[in-house]
Amino acid sequence: MGGAFIRFVDVHKGFGAKKVLQGITFDILRGETMVVLGGSGSGKSVLLRHIIGLHRPDRGQVVVDGEDIVGFDEEQLVPVRKKVAMLFQGGALFDSMTVEENVGYGLREHTDQSDEAIMAAVRAKLSLVELEGVEHLMPSELSGGMRKRVALARSIAMDPQGILYDEPTTGLDPVTANTINDLIRNMQARLNVTSVVVTHDIQSAFLVGDRIAFLHEGRMLFVGTVDEARRSREAALRHFLNGGRAEGHA
Amino acid sequence: MRDVAALALQELGGFSLLVAETAREVVRRRPEWRVLMGQLYHHGVLSVAIATVTALFTGMVLALQTSYSLAAYGAKFFVGDVVALSLVRELGPVLTSLMVGGRVGAGITAEVGTMKVTEQVDAIRAMAASPVRKLVVPKVLAILLMLPILVVLADFVGIMGGLIIATTSLNQPAVFYMQHVIKALSPQDIMSGLGKTVVFALLIAFIACYKGLNATGGADGVGRATTETVVAASLTVLISDFFLTKLFLAF
Numbered sequence: 001m002g003g004a005f006i007r008f009v010d011v012h013k014g015f016g017a018k019k020v021l022q023g024i025t026f027d028i029l030r031g032e033t034m035v036v037l038g039g040s041g042s043g044k045s046v047l048l049r050h051i052i053g054l055h056r057p058d059r060g061q062v063v064v065d066g067e068d069i070v071g072f073d074e075e076q077l078v079p080v081r082k083k084v085a086m087l088f089q090g091g092a093l094f095d096s097m098t099v100e101e102n103v104g105y106g107l108r109e110h111t112d113q114s115d116e117a118i119m120a121a122v123r124a125k126l127s128l129v130e131l132e133g134v135e136h137l138m139p140s141e142l143s144g145g146m147r148k149r150v151a152l153a154r155s156i157a158m159d160p161q162g163i164l165y166d167e168p169t170t171g172l173d174p175v176t177a178n179t180i181n182d183l184i185r186n187m188q189a190r191l192n193v194t195s196v197v198v199t200h201d202i203q204s205a206f207l208v209g210d211r212i213a214f215l216h217e218g219r220m221l222f223v224g225t226v227d228e229a230r231r232s233r234e235a236a237l238r239h240f241l242n243g244g245r246a247e248g249h250a
Numbered sequence: 251m252r253d254v255a256a257l258a259l260q261e262l263g264g265f266s267l268l269v270a271e272t273a274r275e276v277v278r279r280r281p282e283w284r285v286l287m288g289q290l291y292h293h294g295v296l297s298v299a300i301a302t303v304t305a306l307f308t309g310m311v312l313a314l315q316t317s318y319s320l321a322a323y324g325a326k327f328f329v330g331d332v333v334a335l336s337l338v339r340e341l342g343p344v345l346t347s348l349m350v351g352g353r354v355g356a357g358i359t360a361e362v363g364t365m366k367v368t369e370q371v372d373a374i375r376a377m378a379a380s381p382v383r384k385l386v387v388p389k390v391l392a393i394l395l396m397l398p399i400l401v402v403l404a405d406f407v408g409i410m411g412g413l414i415i416a417t418t419s420l421n422q423p424a425v426f427y428m429q430h431v432i433k434a435l436s437p438q439d440i441m442s443g444l445g446k447t448v449v450f451a452l453l454i455a456f457i458a459c460y461k462g463l464n465a466t467g468g469a470d471g472v473g474r475a476t477t478e479t480v481v482a483a484s485l486t487v488l489i490s491d492f493f494l495t496k497l498f499l500a501f
Binding site: 049052054074077078079081082085086088089090092093094095105106109110154158 | 364365368369370372373375376377378379380
């Protein structure tokens with residue numbers, strides 16, 4: 001693993017009177033899988049969306065691959081968004097397009113490849129997420145787990161250096177959730193990407209994460225390895241890891 | 251009160267930015283023909299029925315009402331003139347825009363709004379593409395092209411509706427009615443009707459896209475945005491019609 005690929009420096013963000021992020025500072029290293037763990041409404045999805053400029057901080061710096069992207073306009077964000085892809089919570093597949101058109105969207109948008117070349121690339125990405133023969137289906141014909149996989153195939157279609165996962169296992173049954181966890185690990189191993197996984201699923205966090213960051217009420221209370229997280233005495237983190245129960249009852 | 255003013259200013263600002271961004275995208279890049287053709291069909295061709303049925307019955311009612319009113323002055327022969335002028339200058343553009351605007355505007359806001367609340371709009375941005383170019387530009391261009399065509403069609407069908415009443419109820423020969431129609435209409439009448447339509451088309455398209463792109467909060471939010479679009483589009487068509495009529499009468 002190299003130096004910092006993504007860096008947050010004293011990032012503040014509010015919506016109206018509500019302060020969502022209150023001085024977030026931490027680094028995500030090149031090639032690692034960083035899990036941002038936190039309860040509902042802790043601001044973790046908002047944090048993730050800052051990395052590709054879907055939100056702008058009120059104050060602070062967001063540095064991606066050495067560039068402070070705060071203040072970038074949509075045009076300047078194009079190279080950042082090609083470099084770092086995002087997997088949205090519900091998949092966010094385009095309803096009106098087939099699986100093939102969804103996965104090939106980025107290639108059609110940003111390259112001059114022929115339809116045959118795009119089709120071949122789409123098949124290759126779909127096989128990476130262990131899907132076959134679904135190219136001509138519409139998103140409405142897919143199960144929840146398949147939608148997530150297609151969305152993941154769409155995210156990796158442009159061979160990004162980083163992938164952001166927003167609640168990748170939410171709403172899936174435990175078995176499907178585990179296959180998604182395996183895929184996240186697989187992506188890192190095979191594509192050598194930097195991953196940021198936002199989740200409240202503790203099991204998933206420990207399975208996929210190299211390091212864990214714990215976000216609580218807009219503040220980063222802990223950043224460390226999975227083992228350090230398990231041993232941490234940070235009260236809010238312990239409380240969260242114990243599922244809200246007192247120590248010793250877990 | 252200050253909050254309301256601030257909100258209105260914010261909405262106006264957001265709306266203006268959308269218009270400016272759309273104009274920039276139209277100038278900067280060629281439209282995607284395949285998408286545009288789909289939109290032309292969806293918003294234009296599929297609106298033909300609603301536009302023509304509205305116009306047909308409006309033309310027939312106009313002929314009946316004017317013959318009834320003009321009879322008191324012994325001027326029943328001018329039914330063709332009144333139907334043609336009312337339709338081409340006013341009722342064709344306004345009624346078509348209201349009906350088609352309701353249909354198309356609601357559809358656009360529901361579609362774009364659903365994409366917004368299911369993060370599909372963010373997904374377009376996340377893939378380094380522009381939601382304005384992908385979603386707004388084809389819809390604005392399609393309505394801008396199709397609404398004037400629908401209005402011309404509605405004008406024609408409405409005049410034919412008047413013809414049906416003139417020949418069946420008022421015992422006027424068809425040629426006589428049509429001569430009055432042709433004599434009454436000047437190129438300025440047609441241009442003023444179409445000029446208004448272009449403004450109405452832009453208002454409907456931008457309001458519908460703006461409301462969709464700013465929808466929040468799930469199905470409830472999309473429903474609210476859709477209602478707001480129909481109300482806002484209808485009111486702005488009617489209000490701007492007054493000012494456009496004054497403007498066109500000045501020339």
